[in-house]
Amino acid sequence: MERMAAATNLSIVVPCFNEAEVFPETLRRLEELLRKLEAEGRLSSASRIFFVDDGSRDETWNLILRAVDAGSPVVGIRLSRNCGHQTALVAGLEASDGDAAVSIDADLQDDVSAIELMLAKFEQGADIVYGVRRSRDGDSLFKRGTAKAFYRFLGLLGVETVSDHADFRLMSRRAVAALGEYQEVNLYLRGMIPLLGFQSESVLYDRQGRFAGQSKYPLRRMIGLALNAVTSFSVMPLRLISVLGILVSLATLFLAVWILVKAFTHAQLVPGWASTVLPIYFLGGVQLIGIGIIGEYVGKLYLEAKRRPRYFIDRIHRQTPDASGR
Ligand code: UDP
């Protein structure tokens, strides 16, 4: 189904955590894109870039304020503290008011010009358009390797994800609203969005290196995201533990029968040290793994059961419609 030919009001959502170094260039490129598409009549002049300051401790928020005051098509949203990339993204999506919202990282690793392709798919009727990386030369070998292994593992666990896609995507207004119905506090958007359904498409782009600044995803955060992905979307680890338990018990049962038979047929059976101690260690290990995995899920239940708010907005800064003249 084609959408009406009217110009789209597009919101571009950019989470920023200590991104003062890249901010000017990111703003320049996104603003240039908006103006160009506006001139072509594809975007309405109400389109805005929503910069979500995720509790930055550098100049990021001041730069955002200045951009708004200088008349750039920008809305600044400041979260009350650092809530993490995924939550900042959701905060921006929920604050956005466009017919469609594109989420993109601040560091220009994702190709800004792909937004134009996403818009084309949206105009043709798609509700979700995934930005899919054709290449990933900009990322370190370690990042590429761990990411690849991780997505394969997720696939084995039955979590549906779009491969080579991160959080660079377009969502229609109703897809954003549908996402808002998911009330979980531990977010793994890449797993949640395919669950929405709706007509989805992909566009290919080349992933660049960071334009400036350091990655805000140290190993610790990557592990956190990975754990979230697994425990939020799959009960397979719990099931695996049960299967392992059953296998070990069955094996032990056969072993016991075998020993009994031996004991009756051979009068002299030297009691082995290994056969006593090894199973103790082995079962101890299996139990600890099992408890650990259950702990992960119980911990998650605990956090979700509290139904804590995901974020608080400290400030929103945007032009008053008449002052900007747009
Ligand atoms: N980010 C954020 N809050 C955080 C960490 C990161 O809003 O706590 C933003 C960051 O500013 C960037 C995006 O999330 O726009 C992706 O982060 P980064 O580029 O550092 O991750 P990487 O590309 O290394 O995975």
Ligand code: MG
């Ligand atoms: Mg990055």
